[in-house]
Amino acid sequence: MGEVLCISVACGACCGGTGRAISASCPGTPSVSEENHTPELTDFSDVPCPVRALPPQWYHTVQVRRIRSLRARSNSDPLQGKNLGQGLQWQRKGLPFGNASSYLNLEKLGEGSYATxxxxxxxxxxxxxxxxxxxxxxxxxxxxxxxxxxxxLKGLKHANVVLLHDIIQTKETLTFVFEYVHTDLSQYMAQHPGGLxxxxxxxFMFQLLRGLAYIHHQHILHRDLKPQNLLISYLGELKLADFGLARAKSIPSQTYSSEVVTLWYRPPDVLLGATDYSADLDIWGAGCIFIEMLQGYPAFSGVTDVFEQLEKIWSVIGTPTEDxxxxxxxxxxxxxxxxxxYESQPFGSIWDRLARVMGAENLAQxxxxxxxxxxxxxxxxxxxxxFSTLPCQIHQLTDVRSIFTVPGLSLKPEMRDLFFSHQKGSHHKPW
Amino acid sequence: MNATSSVSSPDEEKLKKHFKVTRFIMEAGVKLGMRSIPIATACTIYHKFFNEICFDDYDPYLVAMSAIYLAGKVEEQHLRTRDIINVCHRYLNPGSEPLEVDSKFWELRDSIVQCELLMLRLLNFRVSFQHPHKFLLHYLLSLKNWMNRHSWDRSPIATASWALLRDSYHSDLCLRYEAQHIAVAVLYFALQCYGVEVPSTDSAENQWWQVFSVDVTKIIINNVISDLIHVYTLDTEIL
Structure with missing residues (x-):
């Protein structure tokens, strides 16, 4: 093969070689040997000292300059002849972003769709x-x-969208550093059963819709709305998270893969196999979450089969006709x-708490x-x-301002917290 | 590859090289069954990459292969590295046997994956782009309704503007102009090429293109068109 093979193989050998050299030739710091561990950040926090002593290039296997400078040299020396003084200098300057050693991990929170x-x-x-x-x-x-x-997420900056601080690349892992938000709507609802x-x-609903209005305006769909993906801060700020399935919205002629939304929050058109969905996809999911928050249980839950799910939806909104x-x-x-x-039912007769809150039934419908x-x-x-009872300044906020910057606006304690506040652990105090 | 012309400047040589490699991306993309948007994304990634770094340090064809692979992921049209390697091998070595699946093959695959990571890092994960395609489609549909049906049917405006847009990816136009402006310009150029006039242009308060894009100016349109013409000039010089 022509130049492609020669050069790219050389590059491959170089890139791969760098990584191998790093893990193979660091006898002084055995715990950093990436080969012996599953690639988790625990490795780094377990051994803070050796990590701190390492210059940044240990984790930057694909940095442009580095690869260039490595080319002519031996791969067996991981420091490439640079003296350690450089590392010390780097320490004095302060920790940089984009570096694994700049973060310590404390505990595992959970397994996501493609990550821990x-x-x-x-x-x-x-x-x-x-x-x-x-x-x-x-x-x-x-x-x-x-x-x-x-x-x-790189292009999104909004109070109701989770903030991506930093991206770190190591040899085997990629780490996204997000702002920490202490709980999510699913957990919040589990702690306060019987409806919020x-x-x-x-x-919550205002913030959810505010976040959606923002991303839809940027031509992005979330596509995977569910309570687990809505983070809730101590203050009650709601943030859209987990954009793994989100995509840039295009003109309706574009078709998307139809397997995207968790069944319970999936709109009937997508269940029927439509692929030309748009912002309306997220609105259905948000509507389901709205009912779930008020009512205390999912609106269309408990089914695993697409047709059962459709039957369940028809039993509320009526079996659709061409008319x-x-x-x-x-x-x-x-x-x-x-x-x-099925005939369509008034939502208030199915979910009683909707009828008791002014405007809720109409909005859900x-x-x-x-x-x-x-x-x-x-x-x-x-x-x-x-939302008419909310102060009108709430509509004039800039993107990055939280709604809780409006004077007098704050989350109220849930009934359960009022009853049990003295018995519960300290983590419930802020409510 | 040899320089085709000894008189052209180093910059011109670079443009020619990119022209060839992006054509490689487009042809390999078609063979891989890629849709137009993923191909456009692959070309944009390629241009952005070489916009950031020195041309001589990287094999452009490896970068192109990784750009194709990455574009497939970004645009949800997943491609297998193996298919990419085979198609590209065939393109660069016409008539040759398929590559053996040996250590060399695996090394090539590893370099594609490594290069993908390098690109993501260099481009800072900004690999979702607004392409002119959807704007052009929208403009074409609107214009078609506005135009005289017979004059529309007589000249292949849609095909021509679409081809112009596709060819624009042979250079880094996509980085230098906004998507909407490129869409307006290719449509303008196509109409000019076929001498088709938009009805009541003279009496209208606003030009038709001002309706489509509020911030586009005649100067921008002219610049895009002159860059496009340069692309076609390169094409004749290379062959």
Missing amino acids: VYKGISRINGQLVALKVISMKAEEGVPFTAIREASL LPYNVRL SWPGVSLLPHYKTEWLTL KMLKGCPRERISAEDALLHKF
């Missing part, structure tokens, strides 16, 4: 962070969900004979329309009368 998430602390500024450690497969490189999440305080639901939803019969999974023909084109947009939903 740790709670960590920044050694640069002492802030708590969430470290999303993505392990890379040798054959496939960086997972596409990670690429998309990072490339989309309508006042708090209003604040109520033009074009529905053309969708791939549409059946001409549904088991039962506007969000959960079968026909995607009829669903209210996030921007319009923010102006819905359900």
